[in-house]
Amino acid sequence: MRHFAGAFVCALFVLGLVREAAHAQSIAPTAAPKFETEPFSGAELLRGKRITEAECAALPGAVWVAVDQQGECIRYYHSTAGGVGPEVVVFFSTEVASTNARGEVKPYDFYVKQTPAAMQDRSAGWSRSLRMPYLYLGRPGTYGSSGEHARRRTPREIDLISAALDAIKSRHGYTRLHLAGYSEGGHAAAALLARRSDLGCVVLASSLLSVRSRLAEAGRDQDVTGNKHPVDPVALVDHVVKRPDLRIIVVTDPDDNVISARSQTAYVSRASVAGLPVQQIFAAATDSNAHDLWRACLSVAADCARGVKDDAIVSKYQNKMPETPPDADDPPLNAPGVLTRGVTVNESQCKSLRNAVWVRVDGTGYCVRYWISAAGGSKDEAVVFVHGDLGDAKTPTNLNRYAALMTAGRMQRDVQRWSRVYGGPYIAIGRLGAFGSSGDHRKRRSLLEIRVVMAALDELKVRHGLKRFHLAGQSGGAHTVAGLAQMRADVGCAVMAAGVISVKTRARDSGRKIDPGTKASYDPIDHVGAMQHQPGRRMIVMSDPDDQLVSFHSQREFAERVRAKSLPVLQVSADSGTENFHGLHNESQSMAIDCAKDMDDSALVAKYQNKGTPGSGGVSAVRSR
Secondary structure: OHHHHHHHHHHHHHHHOOOOOOOOOOOOOOOOOOOOOOOOOHHHHHHOEOOOHHHHHOOOOEEEEEEOOEEEEEEEEEEOOOOOOOEEEEEEOOOOEEEOOOOOEEEOHHHHOOOHHHHHHHHHHHHHHHOOOEEEEOOOOOOOOOEOHHHOOOHHHHHHHHHHHHHHHHHHOOOEEEEEEEOOHHHHHHHHOOOOOOEEEEEEEOOOOOHHHHHHHHOOOOOOOOOOOOOOHHHHHHHOOOOOOOEEEEEEOOOOOOOOHHHHHHHHHHHHHOOOOEEEEEOOOOOOOOOOOHHHHHHHHHHHHOOOOHHHHHHHHOOOOOOOOOOOOOOEOOOOOHHHHOEOOOHHHHHHOOOEEEEEEOOEEEEEEEEEEOOOOOOOEEEEEEOOOOEOOOOOOOEOHHHHHOEHHHHHHHHHHHHHHHOOOEEEEOOOOOOOOOEOHHHOOOHHHHHHHHHHHHHHHHHHOOOEEEEEEEOHHHHHHHHHHHHOOOEEEEEEEOOOOOHHHHHHHOOOOOOHHHHHOOOHHHHHHHOOOOOOOEEEEEEOOOOOOOOHHHHHHHHHHHHHOOOOEEEEEOOOOOOOOOOOHHHHHHHHHHHHOOOOHHHHHHHHOOOOOOOOOOOOOEEEO
């Protein structure tokens, strides 16, 4: 999820970029050329950029700085179009590359389309908008600066940035700096607090302020760069010197899906305990990820720099107080032993829960947990997502990382995000014994499980005034979606990603015998023969051809069986980006939303198909109408 969310945030950020820089002595350029019009290089971003001291001196907006006797050229984009003075707002922004679960790094499209000349123009625009000097600093390895972006969040990166600020201050005669840090750029701004005494206002919006909290939330022990000991701003608060003119303002959307409000609030709490002048503002971001607060970041920084008091700034910008405190207790939904003992919830307990329905199947009661949001708008058609299995692929009796970390709060923020993308009601539902639903998860992929979810959807239709469902499911959740699409008449789009939709073939392809348990499972492919044409139903199979857990062959077999029945089905092959090529969690939800918005098959293929199928000789999709 993090990779999709990051890409979405960065795509939005291109509407008005600004950035970062480093330490020591500068060589004043003579007759500097105009800013370059060639786009920034994605290849240099990945391998590192090299610039000599002489080359740096010839560049506009560049300073040569050295840390540990190793020099770098740090680029910056500076303008006084909106006013002059002894103080400047310096902006640090978000990441410019994504890293998938296999550790593969890819520059964001917006970055490789950006040019130094465009950056300089934007800086002039922001200087005029803020009515004061403005500077965007290119962190090492980015936006024309030399160095390695892969070494971000290290002491060397922060030292280089600080050294560059010294050189820039000397060159332009500034006496005080006001820092505005957004997203991962806020990490650099917060880290500088412990190194510098010339900072006035430091505004940190949607910022990475507690690396350890973020890693814990992701179940990781190291940064995406591979660094196990990244600089962590929350650990530096005791090193920040208290000064009367220092003001720290943290701007947070309570529903942030990229950098949690919990981790941002942890920094605020720690800074408060340390006696630092910190103020947290809760504000509504402009994007579906509830993360895009960079414009507010700059505006708050300018107001603060002009001496506007904290209470006036809070009154002006705070517009989204959290319903639940970000640091409130939010335990994991799945207990460690859920895979061996199941989940028991009685009727009275179920009916006391905020989002749960009590249903009966064959005389037995089940509590089905769900999360719903209409943050994106009201419709009588909802998109429903069904999660995959809870078990870890290597140790099936243990929870996988996603299942072990998911909480009710995170689930609710997730459906709010997808609702905003969809523009209507969005639901995530728990299968048997999963994510708070009662039952035994060992009975998954059964007719019982499908019937329990069916009964829950019937209740949700009545409770929320819904008429039709568009379904997305991943892995074992795709099995449920296939069964629902075969049994219900109110299903529009049904996206099955990395799906166990041909159970016995999947078992054979994995080298397993067809045991009694496998035979007893509901096998969607066996029920294709009974399917009839249903107006408006669109079945989509989404697969990574290299899937190591659910064979591509088994998924394709299901699509071919549906096609042989002369029913409409589309199969799309896509790179999952995960270690075992079995993800497509976010992609399935995005595709279901696009399908629900009536995007046709050709457009879906153009958007999502990015990997060739075995024997295809290239990227291709299989469809039937």
